[in-house]
Amino acid sequence: MNEQVQIIPIVVGVTGHRVLREEDRPALIAAVKAELSALRSRCPNSPLKMLNSLAEGSDLLCAKAAEELGIPVLAALPMDYGEYVKDFSPGGKEALDRAIAGAERVFVVPPTEAEPGTVSRDFLYRQAGIYMAAHSHVLLALWDGGEGTPAACGTAEVVDFALRGSYQPAMGSAIRLGTGESVLHIFTPRGERAGAAGTVRWLGDTEATAEILARTDEFNALAAASAPKKGPLLPEDRPDDPLLADLERAYQTADTLSTGFAGIYRRTLALLAAASTILTLAFLLYDEAEAIWMIFVCGAMLAAAWLCMRRAARSACHRRYIEYRALAESCRVQAFLRYAGSALQASDVFSWMQQAETAWIPDALCALAVGPIPGETRDIRSCWVGVQEAYHKKAAGNARRQADGSDRVVHVALIVSVSLYVAALIFELAAGGKLARPVFPVADPEVYRTILKIVLGSISAATLFISNYSGRLSLPRKLSDHTKMERFYARIGDQLTLRGQTEDLLALLAREELIENGNWCSYQRDNSPDLSV
Numbered sequence: 093m094n095e096q097v098q099i100i101p102i103v104v105g106v107t108g109h110r111v112l113r114e115e116d117r118p119a120l121i122a123a124v125k126a127e128l129s130a131l132r133s134r135c136p137n138s139p140l141k142m143l144n145s146l147a148e149g150s151d152l153l154c155a156k157a158a159e160e161l162g163i164p165v166l167a168a169l170p171m172d173y174g175e176y177v178k179d180f181s182p183g184g185k186e187a188l189d190r191a192i193a194g195a196e197r198v199f200v201v202p203p204t205e206a207e208p209g210t211v212s213r214d215f216l217y218r219q220a221g222i223y224m225a226a227h228s229h230v231l232l233a234l235w236d237g238g239e240g241t242p243a244a245c246g247t248a249e250v251v252d253f254a255l256r257g258s259y260q261p262a263m264g265s266a267i268r269l270g271t272g273e274s275v276l277h278i279f280t281p282r283g284e285r286a287g288a289a290g291t292v293r294w295l296g297d298t299e300a301t302a303e304i305l306a307r308t309d310e311f312n313a314l315a316a317a318s319a320p321k322k323g324p325l326l327p328e329d330r331p332d333d334p335l336l337a338d339l340e341r342a343y344q345t346a347d348t349l350s351t352g353f354a355g356i357y358r359r360t361l362a363l364l365a366a367a368s369t370i371l372t373l374a375f376l377l378y379d380e381a382e383a384i385w386m387i388f389v390c391g392a393m394l395a396a397a398w399l400c401m402r403r404a405a406r407s408a409c410h411r412r413y414i415e416y417r418a419l420a421e422s423c424r425v426q427a428f429l430r431y432a433g434s435a436l437q438a439s440d441v442f443s444w445m446q447q448a449e450t451a452w453i454p455d456a457l458c459a460l461a462v463g464p465i466p467g468e469t470r471d472i473r474s475c476w477v478g479v480q481e482a483y484h485k486k487a488a489g490n491a492r493r494q495a496d497g498s499d500r501v502v503h504v505a506l507i508v509s510v511s512l513y514v515a516a517l518i519f520e521l522a523a524g525g526k527l528a529r530p531v532f533p534v535a536d537p538e539v540y541r542t543i544l545k546i547v548l549g550s551i552s553a554a555t556l557f558i559s560n561y562s563g564r565l566s567l568p569r570k571l572s573d574h575t576k577m578e579r580f581y582a583r584i585g586d587q588l589t590l591r592g593q594t595e596d597l598l599a600l601l602a603r604e605e606l607i608e609n610g611n612w613c614s615y616q617r618d619n620s621p622d623l624s625v
Contacts, residue, residue: 096320098341099312101141102131102305103166103459105228107221107250108150108235109282116281117153119290120234123278124157127292131230132161135305137313141166143228143462145201145220146191148184150234150247150280155191164196166462168227170220171213172200179213197334199464202435206262218245218259225253227458229304231273234280236287251275255296263436263599273455274301300451307452311349311416318352320344325424326431327475335463339427342460343420350416356409360400360621367397376546401621410620414613418446419453421609425602426457428476433469434598437461441603446610449617473588477601481581488574495567512548519544569615577608 112120132140142158143166144151158165169176173192177185192198201216201223208215225231231254235247252258254273274296279287322344330336371393378386404410426438439454439461447454519540522531534540584601591597 096341096344097315097318098338098345098460099137099139099315100308100342100456101459102135102138102230102308103141103143103228103462104128104131104163105143105224105231105254106145106151106154107224107231107233107247108154109247109280110147110149111282112149112153112234113281113289116289119288120150120278120280121153121157123290123292124154124232124234125161127232127276127278128157128161128163131305132163135309135312137316138305138309139164141196141459141462143168143224144191145170145224146188146195148180148188152184152187152191154232154234156187159191159194165191165194167192167195167198168201168220168223168462169198170201170216175213197463202465204261205259214245218249221245221250222253222259225250225273227462228254228273229308229455229459230301231275233275233277235277236280236282237277238282251277251295261440263440274298304452304455307415307450308456311346311419311452311456314349314412315345318345318348320348322347325427330431331468331470333430333466335461336427336430336466338460339423339430342456343423343427346416346420346423350413350420353407353409353413353416356407357404357413357621360404360409363400364397364621367393367400371397373546404621414616415450415453418450418609418613419456422453422457422606423460425605426461428472429598429602430461430466431470431475432472432593432598433466434595435465436595436599436602438602438606441599441606443607443610445614446606449613469593471593472598473585473593477581477585477588480605481578481585484574484578484581488571488578491567491571491574495571498567509548512544516541516544516548570612573608573612577605580604 128140128142140163142154142163144155144158145168146152146155146165155165177188180188201220203215203219204222204226205215205219231251233247233251235251239248249258254275274294277293277295279289279291279293281287281289320341325340325343326336371390374386374389374393377383378390422438422442425441429436429438437458439457442454519537523534523537523540530537584597587597
């Protein structure tokens with residue numbers, strides 16, 4: 093696989109009871125390994141990674157299962173190691189140290205909720221649980237199924253975080269978790285609660301989760317065979333940050349795939365328009381000129397149109413073009429937020445409609461962003477705001493030229509059509525003999541009449557199809573959006589000069605950019621290729 097390609101991992105979070113019965117451990121670890129293996133088989137093109145706080149009991153049991161299966165562990169500790177080990181027994185500390193030594197990444201979880209005046213251990217454990225729920229595709233819960241306490245930080249609360257978003261972030265809301273996270277509940281007896289340890293059931297919206305996993309795995313399969321050609325996204329002085337590098341590669345990979353499918357989509361529209369125009373002309377020749385052999389041309393054009401539609405459907409070029417563009421733009425926003433030193437998650441800025449239409453994209457962003465918060469603030473005025481202002485200015489110019497060119501073609505075709513109509517009217521009045529006594533009689537007026545019908549019909553059909561093709565490209569809407577965003581970035585540049593680079597300004601920048609991309613996705617979805625072209 094090309095080293096410049098970025099694959100999106102399927103992240104499995106872990107929560108569970110600290111105290112396990114020794115007799116249940118074999119059944120529990122067997123169940124965990126079986127479910128992890130099933131997820132790996134379900135997503136053959138996607139690497140699994142386990143997000144784990146490595147608490148004593150269930151967390152360490154799951155970490156051991158992941159190690160035996162060769163699944164990397166992302167260790168998300170609720171507090172600094174020196175404080176954390178105070179909650180472990182001597183044997184548990186040894187297991188913790190082994191797990192940390194073998195982890196792919198170790199970091200302390202940043203708080204999601206507003207910090208209270210006095211930060212307690214319970215608050216830190218609660219933040220780790222929220223992080224686990226928010227950054228996982230699937231939450232693995234070793235749980236007895238009992239109810240928890242709303243303000244607490246136990247397993248029941250973490251399950252509730254995942255299924256209902258029952259917490260209040262310092263910025264935004266937890267509404268994103270309504271788009272399809274599932275909990276894989278492995279029954280773990282505790283106290284007097286009876287039941288067979290290791291029994292498995294799924295909780296939550298399993299259909300939405302299945303689609304998220306399928307879309308992610310589909311992207312990874314296509315990404316593995318791609319060769320990104322996009323230049324560097326970030327400035328040359330970017331920090332040595334693995335998460336930043338992953339986001340940059342994800343942007344380049346998604347951008348390359350989107351561009352490729354956009355080409356297939358536009359060629360499909362052009363071929364359908366051409367086939368339709370030729371079909372109309374051939375039928376006119378068959379009907380008016382009695383060119384019988386044109387019936388075969390009509391059949392060939394119908395077959396060509398059907399093959400175009402079939403290829404478009406099999407390649408899913410329209411959907412992939414839109415979704416991978418949305419993923420690319422989202423990764424770019426997240427990369428610049430991280431480069432700027434902001435802990436803001438782009439996935440928290442998505443509108444509800446964006447989440448509902450492409451739930452796998454915010455989940456992909458969360459999976460790519462698992463790790464420590466950025467440690468340094470950098471100026472994004474020139475590399476983000478300035479570049480985007482210049483891009484939208486150039487794109488607005490291109491859209492304006494394309495729209496003007498399309499309008500000119502339609503205008504010329506209209507003039508030609510009107511001219512042909514006038515010519516036909518003059519012919520009928522002067523030589524046709526059906527409307528008035530011919531001034532200039534011709535031997536066979538039907539021949540001229542047929543030629544005029546064919547030419548007039550062909551020009552009208554070509555005008556209709558060119559207009560329809562241009563309409564599918566949404567040139568006026570693109571022009572309007574690019575013009576508005578050019579002004580927006582110019583205004584943001586002014587605000588950066590006046591106020592400096594604040595978190596509020598970065599949040600506004602990210603939100604507006606993602607909303608603009610969401611609007612583009614929305615109207616592009618209405619422009620799918622079909623035989624009406």
